[in-house]
Amino acid sequence: MGSKIKVLIIDDSAVIRTVLTEILNGAGDIEVIGTAPDPLFAKNKLTSLQPDVITLDVEMPRMDGLTFLEELMHTNPVPVLMVSSLTQRACDTTLRALELGAIDYVTKPSIEITQGVEALAHEIIAKVRIAAKARVRFAARGSLPATAAAPATPKASALDTSRMATTDKLIAIGASTGGTQAITEVITQLPASIPGIVVVQHMPPVFTKSYAERLNTMSRVNVKEAEHGDRILRGTAFIAPGGRHMSIRRDGAMYYLELSDGPPVNYVKPAVDVLFRSVARFAGRNAVGVILTGMGEDGARGLKEMREHGALTLAQDEASCIVFGMPKRAIEMDAVDRVLPLSQIPRHILEAL
Missing domain, CATH: 3.40.50.180 (Methylesterase CheB, C-terminal domain)
Structure with a gap:
């Protein structure tokens, strides 16, 4: 058996961190090697942990998830899987994250409905496996619009x-x-x-x-x-x-x-x-x-x-x-x-x- 996929979870909810850890560790070929309540805390772990995949909450205190993602893709690209709730604001943020280089996203599991977590477990595990094999590249600064704007002039x-x-x-x-x-x-x-x-x-x-x-x-x-x-x-x-x-x-x-x-x-x-x-x-x-x-x-x-x-x-x-x-x-x-x-x-x- 090859080495396990190493995952770092970044989410300000302790409950979600626990739920995701249990789901991913239960997959057999995935290992959660660390968790962080926000991107600033996670920054200190990146060099030592060297994760294969990062799961990143959309909305967090102290440092915005998009700011962290953009910096990560400019300096040390790692496959990132966004964890998003199904709200309009979260959708807009997640779409911007995909533009910035995130590989994919999963819907944030409900912390109140165990059945909902079980239903999402297969998707989360599958997408982590896909992300681990995905190609990520250093992003060019200013290559994508930060906000909705008039179309750039094509060639x-x-x-x-x-x-x-x-x-x-x-x-x-x-x-x-x-x-x-x-x-x-x-x-x-x-x-x-x-x-x-x-x-x-x-x-x-x-x-x-x-x-x-x-x-x-x-x-x-x-x-x-x-x-x-x-x-x-x-x-x-x-x-x-x-x-x-x-x-x-x-x-x-x-x-x-x-x-x-x-x-x-x-x-x-x-x-x-x-x-x-x-x-x-x-x-x-x-x-x-x-x-x-x-x-x-x-x-x-x-x-x-x-x-x-x-x-x-x-x-x-x-x-x-x-x-x-x-x-x-x-x-x-x-x-x-x-x-x-x-x-x-x-x-x-x-x-x-």
């Missing part, structure tokens, strides 16, 4: 729309772990005249709405959380709501969105495969499919169906992925036309339109 070469066809096109994107950053990088480089974009990112309901609103402030395209019956319009990106599958249908020359409450597919809901398969059926060669960073194989089969129906299919390459799971599986299944660094995906989308 002119990435925004040349002169070759776009006039037929109804569609762009479908799927991602999981690390996907919020990757999707942001892609969409913020696309022009307002882009054909409609449909996106599945594995997130819970409150987060998808917050993510769509945040991304809308950063992009030239309009971004919204999808609603059942939405017409897919040029210059608009639709984010699948957490907890519901999203698919498309075609009525004449127009595409529409359908949301459903079916069972999870590939253990997730929304599932990328559900979206991609519907795009293969109703858009065919008029679509571009993009599979980005993420754990598991959701989206691989759907992307293969898209390719078989004539769509151009793109996958993020291993070097630029936080977790090279979903793209890897799609490549293995011969579902991908082009494997690209994340920075090149917007250009290749535009060249296909």
Whole structure:
């Protein structure tokens, strides 16, 4: 057996520290090597403990979790898993943490309902394991906006729309772990005249709405959380709501969105495969499919169906992925036309339109 995954827990709640310690130590391959009530206390332990993963509370006294995370990613990058409550403020903070380099997040377990803790144990353990294998990089200072602001001017070469066809096109994107950053990088480089974009990112309901609103402030395209019956319009990106599958249908020359409450597919809901398969059926060669960073194989089969129906299919390459799971599986299944660094995906989308 290999060495255990070493975890440092940072949370101002003693109860949560205890609960997380019990959950993670019970996994067998994970060991909590230390806990801290706040980032300032944790700083003194980092050098000696050298954790493989840090779990970080969103809101803490003395030092803000985001300030600590930003400093950590500039000086000593370590995979960080945010521990967040499902409040609007916590969601906004968690999304900013993902922009700063956090690998993923888990919902803070309730300290009052034991059953709730048990239900979350599998997710917490799984995400710590994923984080331990994830790629973290030194962050460039000022590389991401600290607050919602007008979109930065993209490179002119990435925004040349002169070759776009006039037929109804569609762009479908799927991602999981690390996907919020990757999707942001892609969409913020696309022009307002882009054909409609449909996106599945594995997130819970409150987060998808917050993510769509945040991304809308950063992009030239309009971004919204999808609603059942939405017409897919040029210059608009639709984010699948957490907890519901999203698919498309075609009525004449127009595409529409359908949301459903079916069972999870590939253990997730929304599932990328559900979206991609519907795009293969109703858009065919008029679509571009993009599979980005993420754990598991959701989206691989759907992307293969898209390719078989004539769509151009793109996958993020291993070097630029936080977790090279979903793209890897799609490549293995011969579902991908082009494997690209994340920075090149917007250009290749535009060249296909």
